Amino acid sequence: MKHLDTDECGFATALNAIGGKWKTEILWEITLAPRRFGVLRRLLPGVSEKVLAQQLREMEADGLVRRQVFPGAVQKVEYSVTDVGRTLNDAVCVMSAWGKAQERRMALRPVVVQEKPRPLIRLRA
Amino acid sequence: MKHLDTDECGFATALNAIGGKWKTEILWEITLAPRRFGVLRRLLPGVSEKVLAQQLREMEADGLVRRQVFPGAVQKVEYSVTDVGRTLNDAVCVMSAWGKAQERRMALRPVVVQEKPRPLIRLRA
DNA sequence: TAAATTACGCACTTTGAAGTAAGTGCCGAC
DNA sequence: GTCGGCACTTACTTCAAAGTGCGTAATTTA
Numbered sequence: 001m002k003h004l005d006t007d008e009c010g011f012a013t014a015l016n017a018i019g020g021k022w023k024t025e026i027l028w029e030i031t032l033a034p035r036r037f038g039v040l041r042r043l044l045p046g047v048s049e050k051v052l053a054q055q056l057r058e059m060e061a062d063g064l065v066r067r068q069v070f071p072g073a074v075q076k077v078e079y080s081v082t083d084v085g086r087t088l089n090d091a092v093c094v095m096s097a098w099g100k101a102q103e104r105r106m107a108l109r110p111v112v113v114q115e116k117p118r119p120l121i122r123l124r125a
Numbered sequence: 126m127k128h129l130d131t132d133e134c135g136f137a138t139a140l141n142a143i144g145g146k147w148k149t150e151i152l153w154e155i156t157l158a159p160r161r162f163g164v165l166r167r168l169l170p171g172v173s174e175k176v177l178a179q180q181l182r183e184m185e186a187d188g189l190v191r192r193q194v195f196p197g198a199v200q201k202v203e204y205s206v207t208d209v210g211r212t213l214n215d216a217v218c219v220m221s222a223w224g225k226a227q228e229r230r231m232a233l234r235p236v237v238v239q240e241k242p243r244p245l246i247r248l249r250a
Numbered sequence: 251t252a253a254a255t256t257a258c259g260c261a262c263t264t265t266g267a268a269g270t271a272a273g274t275g276c277c278g279a280c
Numbered sequence: 281g282t283c284g285g286c287a288c289t290t291a292c293t294t295c296a297a298a299g300t301g302c303g304t305a306a307t308t309t310a
Contacts, residue, residue, distance in 0.1 A: 096136040
């Protein structure tokens with residue numbers, strides 16, 4: 001397990017896929033079960049429809065999620081994970097495990113359900 | 126390997142540690158060898174001294190890097206990785222491996238040495 | 251004596267993802 | 281007939297991380 005010696009290592013590619021305030025949570029939710037747009041909106045309190053639609057489109061373009069439109073009287077669009085998305089979710093879980101293990105030592109927020117906005121973090125992509 | 130059912134999963138904690146445009150690269154560089162401030166500056170073309178100093182201080186506070194001031198004629202400060210920092214770097218490498226594997230499929234930038242600024246990505250923390 | 255190096259600190263500006271708010275087209279229910 | 285739900289789109293605003301540029305104090309080199 002080694003970064004490339006002189007330049008890129010793949011992390012940038014990974015970041016490009018999960019980089020986006022809600023992408024990890026979107027990925028997690030659709031990993032649990034296929035979800036409709038409105039359902040996702042309700043599952044992720046705080047996302048605006050604009051950003052949700054935007055990030056779903058990007059994730060679809062990246063092959064992480066599948067978008068299926070169901071014909072019928074009322075509009076119905078379902079989003080589900082692809083195999084690739086699932087592997088990314090696994091990688092994200094490794095990071096989560098690290099965070100979980102370090103949580104106490106880091107003396108961070110007490111992991112309660114946070115409704116209010118958390119600070120934003122920037123990373124290279 | 127599972128996120129918590131109702132709320133946080135640890136990913137936020139991890140992000141708080143590596144979230145910062147240069148932190149993964151700083152971590153990688155000091156994982157290779159202890160580095161002095163000025164050396165890091167030169168190794169990471171594009172970082173401003175302000176941001177480098179800032180992120181190093183944050184990483185020190187998070188226990189990822191060790192800061193050692195060497196007494197002597199000229200100022201000498203050395204930054205090195207802690208055990209915790211090393212484990213984080215390992216977790217980052219898992220993501221990198223995913224990115225590396227998906228690189229071609231993602232049809233992204235051809236992994237050349239990029240000097241010019243890349244877009245910034247936001248994530249929840 | 252002037253210039254450069256080392257390791258920063260500080261004030262101001264830029265930038266762009268995300269937020270806000272409003273609108274769209276289609277359908278069903280009341 | 282209009283009110284709400286669904287799945288978005290579009291124009292405008294916000295805000296904090298990162299960038300820019302200058303200052304510093306001690307020392308060393310030209």
